[in-house]
Amino acid sequence: MKVTINDVARHAGVSIKTVSRVMNNEPSVRKDTVDKVQAAINELQYQPNAAARNLASSRSFSIGYIYDNPNAYYVIDMQRGLLDACRKHGYELLIHPTNAKSPDIVQEVIDLVQHSRLAGLVLTPPFSEMPHIAAALEKIGVHFVRIISGSTPSPKLSNCVLVDDFTAAFKITNHLLELGHTEIAFLCGDEEHSSSGERLAGYQAALAKRGIAANPKFIVPGSYSFESGVKGATKLMELAKKPTAIFACNDEIAAGALFSARLMNIAIPQQLAIAGFENSPFSRQTWPPLTTAHQPNVTIAQQAAELLFRHTKPNASKNLTDKQPVFIPELLVRESTTSNS
Amino acid sequence: MKVTINDVARHAGVSIKTVSRVMNNEPSVRKDTVDKVQAAINELQYQPNAAARNLASSRSFSIGYIYDNPNAYYVIDMQRGLLDACRKHGYELLIHPTNAKSPDIVQEVIDLVQHSRLAGLVLTPPFSEMPHIAAALEKIGVHFVRIISGSTPSPKLSNCVLVDDFTAAFKITNHLLELGHTEIAFLCGDEEHSSSGERLAGYQAALAKRGIAANPKFIVPGSYSFESGVKGATKLMELAKKPTAIFACNDEIAAGALFSARLMNIAIPQQLAIAGFENSPFSRQTWPPLTTAHQPNVTIAQQAAELLFRHTKPNASKNLTDKQPVFIPELLVRESTTSNS
DNA sequence: ATAAAAATGACAACGCTGGTCAATAATTAG
DNA sequence: CTAATTATTGACCAGCGTTGTCATTTTTAT
Numbered sequence A, B: 001m002k003v004t005i006n007d008v009a010r011h012a013g014v015s016i017k018t019v020s021r022v023m024n025n026e027p028s029v030r031k032d033t034v035d036k037v038q039a040a041i042n043e044l045q046y047q048p049n050a051a052a053r054n055l056a057s058s059r060s061f062s063i064g065y066i067y068d069n070p071n072a073y074y075v076i077d078m079q080r081g082l083l084d085a086c087r088k089h090g091y092e093l094l095i096h097p098t099n100a101k102s103p104d105i106v107q108e109v110i111d112l113v114q115h116s117r118l119a120g121l122v123l124t125p126p127f128s129e130m131p132h133i134a135a136a137l138e139k140i141g142v143h144f145v146r147i148i149s150g151s152t153p154s155p156k157l158s159n160c161v162l163v164d165d166f167t168a169a170f171k172i173t174n175h176l177l178e179l180g181h182t183e184i185a186f187l188c189g190d191e192e193h194s195s196s197g198e199r200l201a202g203y204q205a206a207l208a209k210r211g212i213a214a215n216p217k218f219i220v221p222g223s224y225s226f227e228s229g230v231k232g233a234t235k236l237m238e239l240a241k242k243p244t245a246i247f248a249c250n251d252e253i254a255a256g257a258l259f260s261a262r263l264m265n266i267a268i269p270q271q272l273a274i275a276g277f278e279n280s281p282f283s284r285q286t287w288p289p290l291t292t293a294h295q296p297n298v299t300i301a302q303q304a305a306e307l308l309f310r311h312t313k314p315n316a317s318k319n320l321t322d323k324q325p326v327f328i329p330e331l332l333v334r335e336s337t338t339s340n341s
Numbered sequence C: 001a002t003a004a005a006a007a008t009g010a011c012a013a014c015g016c017t018g019g020t021c022a023a024t025a026a027t028t029a030g
Numbered sequence D: 001c002t003a004a005t006t007a008t009t010g011a012c013c014a015g016c017g018t019t020g021t022c023a024t025t026t027t028t029a030t
Helices: A005-012 A016-023 A031-044 A050-057 A072-089 A105-115 A131-140 A165-178 A194-209 A226-237 A251-263 A297-312 B005-012 B016-023 B031-044 B050-057 B072-089 B105-115 B131-140 B165-178 B194-209 B226-237 B251-263 B297-312
Strands: A062-067 A092-097 A120-123 A143-149 A160-163 A184-187 A245-248 A273-275 A292-294 A330-332 B062-067 B092-097 B120-123 B143-149 B160-163 B184-187 B245-248 B273-275 B292-294 B330-332
Touching: A005 A016, A005 A031, A016 A031, A050 B050, A062 A072, A062 A105, A062 A297, A072 A092, A072 A297, A072 B072, A072 B092, A092 B072, A092 B092, A105 A131, A120 A297, A131 A143, A143 A194, A143 A297, A160 A297, A165 A184, A165 A194, A165 A245, A165 A273, A165 A292, A165 A330, A184 A194, A184 A226, A184 A251, A226 A245, A226 A251, A245 A251, A251 A273, B005 B016, B005 B031, B016 B031, B062 B072, B062 B105, B062 B297, B072 B092, B072 B297, B105 B131, B120 B297, B131 B143, B143 B194, B143 B297, B160 B297, B165 B184, B165 B194, B165 B245, B165 B273, B165 B292, B165 B330, B184 B194, B184 B226, B184 B251, B226 B245, B226 B251, B245 B251, B251 B273
Parallel strands: A062 A092, A062 A120, A120 A143, A143 A160, A184 A245, A245 A273, B062 B092, B062 B120, B120 B143, B143 B160, B184 B245, B245 B273
Antiparallel strands: A292 A330, B292 B330
């Protein structure tokens, strides 16, 4: 029933130690012995006892994902990507939703790492953008990877996966400009998330490039929620000088804006074009479907985990491209900005 | 830095073994020694090493949650509830999204249990309704808890948390009836989920009680998705004899129906009342907000985990009420059925 | 005071890894 | 082709931090 390393050794005709060497892909094991052992492992369906490994090596085979994000779609996608990578590398994923604003959040994270003896941690906004968290993690010597907004890799950000919100927002704004819009409004997300700032900057840059002065009234503060989109759009459409297009910081906000527009009997996209960001299911559940930027969350999460494993796994082949991944969300044009007739 | 059971023992002036006994709340430890040990544990902030415990006792301190559900909100809520209970009892949660229709799903589940050495498993639909999964789990002797649709506890369902969809659906339908509607349509969810059938039955029972013959055209098959709601409502409103109310099998479907109605310029709730089910964020992000039945997913998940722990923990106090929890989602009246003016 | 019961402790596992060193095999140099 | 060198493997031991078993001590009841 229970297959131990002993059984594998006997079956492969090698010593326990050699099996162990193979399991930990240590150097100086001949290729054919590796194969022989692998064959035995497969044949016996050997599953190393994680507890014993953990105990003996004081290495752990689980990573944690800490988050505080009301966007269920985002979280689910992240989990999927992380799990994919974990399964591939034989790691386990421990999820830890929590409140980022809790006063003793740093201690909480440290406790988590120590209690569950995590090999590493994946952080998404807002945690990935909290310097004291990063500092604390470095202090206790845990590997971690952050998923953050940014476009230019740098040594300082060596443990980051970058999502180039700036460029993607630039592209979306440009798309609206190319459709002839000049009165383009921007619905912000939460200030605490740098993604909102980056997307705003991209929007402003695109306008600036065309020599269009940004109308300050067109930049509406808000948060990453449907309600915020409803409110923001309503406010915009009550202006004397209304925008002809709205770029919302994410799909949820855009969906809110869309809804608000329908209530006011504003034709989309004829009277008002609306674009979102993220390509979440929201963007497909509206009518018309939302133009958006596809943010490949599952892939981003996979890469983040891969990056983490590169550090946690001692003998992994380091000859992989060790450069930081940068994701640029792709423009996805749908009917909320262009009528397809 | 690292506090072991040894430190606690020394600090409390007892043997390692006694500390171990306290940790596992074994009987036959004198009360004052327990206190002494507890004090030492608290003082030193001792965290038992899960790996060592696991290895020595071949008991595990993690449970798994297996699911295949496109409803991100539902999954997130479930995770939250399970995690709450896990934290309380010192367990860890391993999530395992997968494809329920995969041909070797049973083997996959067994592998998961054996590889991760799970103490138990929580299943939600559709897994909780697959007899061969339950059979396989029983065969390998893993504890598991199922969350299923049902109203009457029975010994056969001893490891189940029941959600009384029937009664809740009855209440919703009744609410519509009390508003004077007699032409009430029903938008089904996926056939594979028994919840859809139960809700349909509740709907039919409520109609029958009033002596209203159900119009077969008013029962529209579908799936738990926004699109299904759009299609279903459209189909209904194209009938010669239109319904005056729609009861959708969940909020997502209802949101679709609502959207479809808006497109057709049908006033909600004046011309058409719409009710959903679940009280997911969907039900609050529509306008008007949806009348629905509040399904307390977080609590349901907590209870499920508690039920599981009652079986996995050997020395837990069994004098807790061991009866099966039954949840009856509560009617939540909002503006999609009654104009608040 | 003595038997029985309750509480505690000593010590060997649990399955694996890390280290050290010896034994063997493969490779290279001469 | 042989000796010297190097690469690979194995044997063995000592943990890792707990729990299980069983012997021992303490307490309680008679």
